Amino acid sequence: MSDESAWEKLKSYTDARIALGRSGGSLPTSELLKFRKDHALAKDAVWTELDVKLLEREIEGLQLSIVKLSSQAADRLAYIKRPDFGRKLDQESIARIACFPKTEHDISIILADGLSAQAISLHAIPFLKEFLPTISAYSLAPICLVNQGRVAISDEIGELFSSKISIILIGERPGLSSPYSMGIYLTYNPKAGNTDEKRNCISNIRTGGLPYSYAAGKLAFLTSEALRLKLSGVNLKDTFDSQLLKNDNRKQ
Amino acid sequence: MVYQHAVGNFNFTFPDLKTVLAKASPEKSGDQMAGLAAKSEQERIAAKLVLADLPLKHFLAEEIIPSEVDNVSQLIQDSFDAKAFEVIGHLTVGSFRDWLLDYKTDGEKIKQISPGLTPEMVAAVSKIMANQDLILVASKIEIVSKFRNTIGLKGNFSTRLQPNNATDDPKGIMASTIDGLMYGVGDAVIGINPASDSADATLKLLEMLDKLRQQYDIPTQTCVLSHVTTTLELINKNAPVDLVFQSIGGTEKTNSSFGFSLENLSEAYQAGLEMNRGTVGNNLMYFETGQGSAHSANAHHGIDQQTCEVRAYAVARKYNPFLVNTVVGFIGPEYLYDGKQVIRAGLEDHFCGKLMGLPMGCDICYTNHISADQDDMDNLLTLLGVAGCNFIMGVPGADDVMLNYQSTSFHDQLYIRQVLGLKRAPEFEEWLFKMGMTDQSGKILEAKSSHKLLSL
Numbered sequence: 007m008s009d010e011s012a013w014e015k016l017k018s019y020t021d022a023r024i025a026l027g028r029s030g031g032s033l034p035t036s037e038l039l040k041f042r043k044d045h046a047l048a049k050d051a052v053w054t055e056l057d058v059k060l061l062e063r064e065i066e067g068l069q070l071s072i073v074k075l076s077s078q079a080a081d082r083l084a085y086i087k088r089p090d091f092g093r094k095l096d097q098e099s100i101a102r103i104a105c106f107p108k109t110e111h112d113i114s115i116i117l118a119d120g121l122s123a124q125a126i127s128l129h130a131i132p133f134l135k136e137f138l139p140t141i142s143a144y145s146l147a148p149i150c151l152v153n154q155g156r157v158a159i160s161d162e163i164g165e166l167f168s169s170k171i172s173i174i175l176i177g178e179r180p181g182l183s184s185p186y187s188m189g190i191y192l193t194y195n196p197k198a199g200n201t202d203e204k205r206n207c208i209s210n211i212r213t214g215g216l217p218y219s220y221a222a223g224k225l226a227f228l229t230s231e232a233l234r235l236k237l238s239g240v241n242l243k244d245t246f247d248s249q250l251l252k253n254d255n256r257k258q
Numbered sequence: 259m260v261y262q263h264a265v266g267n268f269n270f271t272f273p274d275l276k277t278v279l280a281k282a283s284p285e286k287s288g289d290q291m292a293g294l295a296a297k298s299e300q301e302r303i304a305a306k307l308v309l310a311d312l313p314l315k316h317f318l319a320e321e322i323i324p325s326e327v328d329n330v331s332q333l334i335q336d337s338f339d340a341k342a343f344e345v346i347g348h349l350t351v352g353s354f355r356d357w358l359l360d361y362k363t364d365g366e367k368i369k370q371i372s373p374g375l376t377p378e379m380v381a382a383v384s385k386i387m388a389n390q391d392l393i394l395v396a397s398k399i400e401i402v403s404k405f406r407n408t409i410g411l412k413g414n415f416s417t418r419l420q421p422n423n424a425t426d427d428p429k430g431i432m433a434s435t436i437d438g439l440m441y442g443v444g445d446a447v448i449g450i451n452p453a454s455d456s457a458d459a460t461l462k463l464l465e466m467l468d469k470l471r472q473q474y475d476i477p478t479q480t481c482v483l484s485h486v487t488t489t490l491e492l493i494n495k496n497a498p499v500d501l502v503f504q505s506i507g508g509t510e511k512t513n514s515s516f517g518f519s520l521e522n523l524s525e526a527y528q529a530g531l532e533m534n535r536g537t538v539g540n541n542l543m544y545f546e547t548g549q550g551s552a553h554s555a556n557a558h559h560g561i562d563q564q565t566c567e568v569r570a571y572a573v574a575r576k577y578n579p580f581l582v583n584t585v586v587g588f589i590g591p592e593y594l595y596d597g598k599q600v601i602r603a604g605l606e607d608h609f610c611g612k613l614m615g616l617p618m619g620c621d622i623c624y625t626n627h628i629s630a631d632q633d634d635m636d637n638l639l640t641l642l643g644v645a646g647c648n649f650i651m652g653v654p655g656a657d658d659v660m661l662n663y664q665s666t667s668f669h670d671q672l673y674i675r676q677v678l679g680l681k682r683a684p685e686f687e688e689w690l691f692k693m694g695m696t697d698q699s700g701k702i703l704e705a706k707s708s709h710k711l712l713s714l
Contacts (some may be wrong), residue, residue: 012707020430023655023667024437031672031702033655041632041655045664048626073647086591087287105559121627163481180626181662 021183023241041182048180053082055151056119057127063115064131068138071148073106075099075163079154088159094198095163103166112144114169114196120153122177124188129211129218130175136222141229157191157205164196171232172196173225178209187212190221192228197198204239206232260318269346270304271670276322278312278377280562281305282385285601288563288593295562298401298504306386308353314343317379323559327561328463329510329520334376334572335714342353343374351382352454358395358613365398370557372615377508377568389602393645401648403580403617404539405500407477409446409648411615415680417671418583418619419444422660434654435470440705441668442696443652446619446687447501447582450480460484461497468498473712474693477685479536479580481544486518486526488668493529501544501580502530508569511557518571526576538685541580541617547571548585549603550593554669558628564606565595571614581649582616584608586638588663597634599622604638608647619649623665632656632664636673639666643674650674655660672702 013025026037033041053142058074065072076099077092079085085092095103117130147167152159163170171194179188189209194202206228211221227246232238261272272278277609280294281381289295296302318338325331341630349357355364369469377401384392393680402410410417421434438444448471453698460482464555474477479500493499498701502522507513513520523543548626552558552566561569574582587600604620611618622638624630639650656667681687681700690696693711697703705712 012712013705016433016712019433020427021659022421022423022430022434023657024434026655026669028669028672028702031669033667033669033674037655041657044657045626045631049631052627087595088291089592090291104262152683179662181659182626182657182661184662185626238393 007173045183047185048182051122051124051177051180051185051202052086054123056151056153060127061117061130061151065149065151067135070146072151073102073148074151075102076153077155077159082154085154089156092154093158095159100166103163106148106167109168110169111147111169112171113229114147114150114160114164114167114172116150116152116155116160116163116172116174118159118174118176120155120157120177120189120250121179122161122186123178125174125218126214128186129188133175133211133218133222136218136223140222140226144229144233148188150162158200159189160193160197161200162198164193165198169196170194171229171238184210184212184215184251187215190225192225192232192238194232194236194242204236206242259316261290261308263307265300265304265307266620268300272305272308274567275316275320275378276561277497278305279306279322279382279385279565280560283310283562284385285547286563286593286599286603287591287595288553291592292553292558294560301451304504309382310350310386312351312382314349314351314354315347316381317365317376317382322378322561322565323509327433328559330508330513330569330573333520334569337355337373337576338376341374341637342371343369346374351386352540354379354383355387355391359391363398365400368395368399368613371614372465375613377572377614378443378565379668380613381565381568384606384610387609389605389641392605393641393698394457396609396612399612400646401612401615401617403541405479405536405541405580406538407445407683408538409580409683411648411684412646413681414673414683415643415647415671416446416619416683417443417652418446418581418649419448420451420651420653420658420665422451422653422658424453424660426459426463429678431463432466432470436651438668439476439655439711440695440709441652441672442682442690442700442702443668443671444476445478445683446649447479447481449483449501449503449662451483455484455488457488457491458468460488461492461650464499475689477689483544484547486522490522490526490529491532493526499530499533501542502526503544503546505546505551506570506573507551507555507557508566508573509552509557509559509561510693512552512555512566513573514559515555522575523573541578542580543574544583545574545579545581545608546583547574548589550589551606553593555607555650560635564603567607568610568614571611571616574616575614579617582611583617583621583649584611585621585623587630588621590625591628594628596629597631597637600628601638601641603664605641605645606646609640617648620647621651621665622650623663625663635664636670639670639674643678643680675700684702
């Protein structure tokens with residue numbers, strides 16, 4: 007076996023940055039600059055603002071009503087330094103929701119920038135196109151677009167819209183190898199002050215990560231189970247994968 | 259007790275010791291978010307001036323969290339060594355700094371008084387020290403720990419091999435491990451952060467690492483960094499547990515939020531000792547800490563994040579640990595905002611840990627939403643190398659694909675060895691040479707594909 011092929015084989019087992027070679031003891035130039043390029047992408051992803059206009063057009067294209075909201079974090083810097091600000095709606099947003107008729111809904115769907123606005127720009131709409139047909143039986147509150155939002159802001163929004171379930175699509179903290187990754191959190195009976203064990207999470211939705219169709223199937227499963235059992239979080243057992251497996255076996 | 263000092267045209271007063279400590283702290287975003295930080299540079303220096311004049315004895319009279327409500331305070335009280343304190347009992351915080359820097363004060367002298375120091379005294383003196391003071395004094399103190407090899411000898415610098423994998427895939431973990439060993443990484447420990455905390459998954463990883471270690475007779479220790487209660491369960495089933503891991507904090511409420519009690523730690527420590535797996539020593543606890551943990555758990559009692567951190571070292575000290583690792587930049591910008599704050603925190607933690615008598619290492623790291631980059635990590639690595647840090651992490655290409663953060667790489671440890679002439683643990687250094695992976699000076703040799711590690 008040649009030197010290269012032994013290392014190539016090792017490399018094929020993992021996404022980790024192994025078998026990089028050395029210049030002296032240090033990183034070869036190509037690897038050093040590759041790392042710096044990946045960090046540049048991740049860093050810019052954190053500081054990029056949500057393209058609200060584009061999302062608005064795309065959501066209207068899906069024949070859905072939409073409301074634009076903001077957290078109490080006035081800008082990106084406040085958002086980064088004060089997570090607590092990103093969990094609460096500002097006064098104007100609360101007033102905007104109050105203008106809607108007081109009706110109950112099954113589901114609130116929320117899109118928030120989180121720590122990677124580009125993850126939402128890239129993945130939210132293609133994901134919704136897969137997901138929405140699976141929940142056509144349920145009533146939907148207007149789709150919310152949130153600037154400078156954290157996961158827990160979905161509690162306040164769901165509560166104000168009297169929704170049984172809040173679903174938030176949010177940009178995840180960029181990893182060096184995954185700058186534009188989207189996460190989804192589902193909470194039954196959303197109420198301000200809920201904690202994380204009340205939520206179910208699907209993460210790593212991105213190119214090279216979880217595909218839209220799989221994530222949509224899983225979220226549809228969690229949604230119907232949460233509505234049926236009237237709960238979410240650690241007590242809602244995620245048996246979606248094992249059911250998939252069963253279905254696959256039946257096919258064979 | 260009145261705490262006050264005039265600076266400029268203003269007389270600053272502080273209600274109690276914990277406020278003086280918090281206001282004297284170098285700027286940290288976590289203290290600001292908690293409303294504990296100084297509001298101006300003048301207030302900060304006023305608090306430092308108050309602190310410098312405070313007799314060390316005063317720290318024995320004023321508990322910053324009452325021991326009635328916090329068992330870490332109780333532990334601090336119970337473990338205070340009055341005899342060791344006598345040597346420095348007449349000093350103020352300011353003259354204690356002078357004493358530490360004195361040419362006549364060597365590492366042995368510092369180690370003798372160490373059991374007489376409370377974490378609050380240690381935090382206090384660090385707050386009035388410059389970065390170079392933190393480096394200089396730490397470099398005097400040699401803290402050695404032993405299990406299957408010897409860590410922390412002067413002139414030695416060790417690494418944890420961290421072969422994490424997003425799905426705990428055995429082949430992926432083994433590929434990273436072999437790559438790391440070829441760079442001479444892993445004398446502190448080969449340690450995996452598991453993606454799953456289930457006992458079964460942990461056991462599989464433990465068995466895999468133990469098999470590798472035995473097959474090549476590697477003089478090191480392995481660890482799967484699962485929760486202490488999971489580890490205890492596995493020890494009771496005779497799993498091959500070398501080091502017992504737990505993340506710890508400086509208040510009882512922090513530790514409860516981590517899901518363990520001091521009794522759990524004691525029980526796991528005893529169980530580890532009874533396994534008797536160490537060959538050259540029996541230090542076997544592996545603790546991780548980090549400024550901001552008490553604050554993010556809402557468990558800080560109005561204490562600044564650095565003082566909370568040093569209180570965690572009082573917990574660690576009780577269990578004669580093999581490794582104590584401050585994971586300095588993982589917590590996020592709301593606690594340490596940028597490279598400057600991370601670097602200061604890393605130097606503080608290393609100094610305070612060493613002064614408390616601990617085998618301190620540092621996960622020199624950052625996430626992508628803080629204002630720092632790999633150059634900041636290079637700086638901190640160099641400073642900690644000079645300060646005599648016991649160990650750092652070795653992560654493939656500095657990119658942890660499971661925890662999604664950046665740490666120090668296999669290459670980084672080669673850099674620091676080259677510029678500072680630092681060696682690995684002697685037993686491990688000898689093994690690398692025997693395996694044909696290094697030359698006599700410890701320099702890494704070209705990795706041949708015919709090497710037996712690569713055939714694994």
